[in-house]
Amino acid sequence: MSGVSARLRTGHLLRLCRYLDMAIISMWASSGRAHRTLGMAQACAGETLPGGAEEETLGKVRELLAEAREFYRAGDFAPAMARMRVAADLCSLRIIELAGERR
Amino acid sequence: MATEAEQSVEVLTSGAMAGIWEWTRSQIPAGTRIFDAHAHIGVDVDGRRMTADGMRSRMRAAGVERSIVFPLNDPNAREDFSEPNDVVWDAYERHPEFFVPFFRLNPHYPYEKEFERCVERGFAGLKLHPVSQDFELDDPPVLRLFELAAEAQLPVLIHAGFAMERVVEPLRRAFERAPDLRLIIGHAAMVELVEAARAFGDVPSVIFETSVVSAHDLYVLFNVISPEKVCYGSDIPYGDLPSTLHSTLAAARAAGLSDAEISGVLCGNIGRWLG
Numbered sequence: 001m002s003g004v005s006a007r008l009r010t011g012h013l014l015r016l017c018r019y020l021d022m023a024i025i026s027m028w029a030s031s032g033r034a035h036r037t038l039g040m041a042q043a044c045a046g047e048t049l050p051g052g053a054e055e056e057t058l059g060k061v062r063e064l065l066a067e068a069r070e071f072y073r074a075g076d077f078a079p080a081m082a083r084m085r086v087a088a089d090l091c092s093l094r095i096i097e098l099a100g101e102r103r
Numbered sequence: 104m105a106t107e108a109e110q111s112v113e114v115l116t117s118g119a120m121a122g123i124w125e126w127t128r129s130q131i132p133a134g135t136r137i138f139d140a141h142a143h144i145g146v147d148v149d150g151r152r153m154t155a156d157g158m159r160s161r162m163r164a165a166g167v168e169r170s171i172v173f174p175l176n177d178p179n180a181r182e183d184f185s186e187p188n189d190v191v192w193d194a195y196e197r198h199p200e201f202f203v204p205f206f207r208l209n210p211h212y213p214y215e216k217e218f219e220r221c222v223e224r225g226f227a228g229l230k231l232h233p234v235s236q237d238f239e240l241d242d243p244p245v246l247r248l249f250e251l252a253a254e255a256q257l258p259v260l261i262h263a264g265f266a267m268e269r270v271v272e273p274l275r276r277a278f279e280r281a282p283d284l285r286l287i288i289g290h291a292a293m294v295e296l297v298e299a300a301r302a303f304g305d306v307p308s309v310i311f312e313t314s315v316v317s318a319h320d321l322y323v324l325f326n327v328i329s330p331e332k333v334c335y336g337s338d339i340p341y342g343d344l345p346s347t348l349h350s351t352l353a354a355a356r357a358a359g360l361s362d363a364e365i366s367g368v369l370c371g372n373i374g375r376w377l378g
């Protein structure tokens with residue numbers, strides 16, 4: 001555990017969850033901005049917390065998002081959406097896990 | 104050479120999904136014969152489609168043994184869905200040991216003939232989609248349909264997910280009219296999941312199905328209801344097997360479900376309904 005509080009970790013992951021949801025919804029709605037919202041989520045996932053906190057979750061989300069974006073660009077919806085779903089699930093379950101931690 | 108379907112499965116379990124899929128597989132209790140309670144075969148007005156063979160390859164690749172299958176919102180449905188229902192029946196006849204066929208109806212039109220035809224044919228259940236067919240679950244023709252299904256001892260799977268607002272209150276009315284109704288709540292009642300668990304968690308003839316529900320929704324579900332009341336679904340072609348198995352298993356583990364409980368969610372609980 002780095003010295004970063006569970007509250008800060010949670011706050012950061014909530015940001016990422018929100019951007020992931022935006023991207024997922026725009027992909028389902030076939031919005032012309034979907035690739036941009038995907039880019040927003042990717043940018044947020046690319047940030048690092050002090051001390052490298054939450055890198056285990058963030059690293060997985062980054063990989064999933066990079067591939068999701070490629071599939072989406074190629075018009076391959078199902079593999080893109082599968083990766084978005086998993087990224088969002090990893091993020092939200094980690095937040096739930098952190099809710100039980102005091103630091 | 105790999106078929107289109109095999110490639111489709113490959114892209115869902117490789118790259119960044121490889122580690123996810125490996126973890127997911129490792130969480131499936133030994134001896135679990137996965138039963139997918141929600142999948143579509145046919146064509147949708149939005150252009151999505153799934154064939155019987157495509158479905159079978161996906162099941163084989165992901166280690167899924169049986170699937171409940173029913174039509175999409177088919178452009179050829181006309182008033183009675185008979186054509187898409189026939190497509191599902193054909194799929195079942197080609198793979199009787201793998202598919203459990205449900206038929207679909209549109210309550211806005213006379214449905215008695217198609218209902219009777221499908222029951223006589225041996226369909227195992229009925230699927231209703233209040234959003235696609237634009238009705239409420241307590242509209243009079245729908246309540247009548249619930250009654251007919253209960254009389255025929257036919258399980259009904261309702262879409263109770265994206266774009267649904269009213270789930271619990273109309274379903275209470277359905278159970279007033281048809282107390283013996285066997286109901287599969289598709290997508291676990293999503294926005295009214297907690298209230299639905301409170302209202303129907305103790306009703307033996309109700310089960311909640313997990314397809315394309317977020318892992319945090321499922322985490323809450325597993326904490327407010329007995330795991331025996333939950334069954335796994337994929338919603339192919341809107342969902343897929345690897346990512347929906349991941350969400351169900353990750354949520355179940357986070358909620359502290361035992362191997363036996365998880366096995367029930369993946370196969371035993373719905374298996375008890377459909378043999």
Ligand SMILES: [Zn+2]
Pocket residue numbers: 141143338341
């Ligand atoms: Zn569906």
